[in-house]
C-alpha cells in the first residue's frame with residue numbers, strides 16, 4: 001500500500017486519524033487526511049458538551065460535518081465519546097444521583113439514535129479509572145454508583161446493536177501498570193457476566209513520563225484473550241521517534257484482534273500536544289515516523 005489506510009487494509013485493519021471540524025476548510029489538511037486514512041474520529045465534536053449543550057437539546061452540526069466528510073470520502077467513523085468526566089456541559093455538572101444517572105442514559109440514547117447503524121465503534125465510556133491506584137476515578141458519574149459503567153454499556157447496546165462498544169483509556173498500555181490491571185479486571189468481569197463490551201481502546205499517548213514499553217504487545221494479547229477487540233485509538237509519541245512508531249505498529253499487527261490504529265491528529269500543528277511534534281506529518285511533509293509505520297504495515 002502507498003498510503004497508511006491501504007497498507008493497513010492488507011491485513012484487514014484500518015488506519016485512522018482524529019479530525020477537527022474547524023479544519024475541514026483547509027485543503028492542505030483535507031488533502032493529507034483524505035489520502036492517508038480510512039477511519040475518522042471526531043476530536044471534540046461528539047463529546048457531551050458539543051452534542052447536548054442544553055439538556056434534551058441535541059446538536060450535531062459540527063459532528064455531522066465530520067461524519068459527512070468521512071462518508072463522502074469512503075471512510076468509517078469511530079464515535080468519541082458518550083460518557084466522560086471531562087467536556088461536560090454545565091447542566092450535567094449540576095446534576096447528581098438518579099437525575100445524573102438518567103441524564104447519562106438519555107444522552108447515550110440521544111446521540112446514538114442520531115447515528116444509529118452508521119458508526120463502526122463507540123467509545124462508550126472514556127477514562128473512568130484513576131491514574132495511580134487501579135481503582136475508579138472519582139467523578140460525578142462514579143458517585144452515582146459503581147454500576148454506572150455497565151449501565152452505560154447496556155444502554156448503548158440497546159440503542160445501536162450494530163456499533164462495536166469500546167471502553168477507552170490512557171496509561172493502560174504497559175502491562176505492569178496498576179491502571180492497566182484495574183481495567184483488565186473490569187473487562188474480564190464484564191465478559192463473565194455478559195455485560196455488552198466489544199473492544200478496548202488504548203489511547204497510547206506516549207511521552208517521557210509514560211513511555212512506550214515493549215510489553216504493550218503483552219497487554220494487547222491479554223485483553224484480546226478476554227474476547228474483545230483491541231484498538232489503538234489516540235496514538236501520538238513525543239518527538240515521534242520512527243523506531244517507536246514502528247514498534248507500536250508491529251505490536252498491533254502481532255495481535256489478530258488488534259483491529260486498527262488511530263493517530264490523534266494529522267500534522268504536528270494539529271496536535272493537542274503543542275511543541276511535542278508527536279505526529280506523522282509536519283506541514284505537507286511525511287516525517288521519518290510515517291515511513292516507519294508504512295514500511296511496517298507493508299511488511300505484514
Ligand code: G3I
Nearest residue numbers: 043044047080081086087126127170203205234264271272
Ligand atoms: O473551540 C473552542 C472555543 O470555542 C472555546 O472558546 C475555547 C475556550 O475553551 O477553546 C476551544 O475549545 C477547546 C477544544 O479543545 C478545541 O480546540 C477546548 O477548550 C479544549 O479543552 C479542547 O481540548 C481537547 C481535549 O480533548 C478536551 O476535550 C483537545 O482538543 C483534544 O485533543 C483532547 O482529546 C482527548 C481525548 O478526547 C480523550 N483522551 C485524551 C485526549 C487528549 O487530551
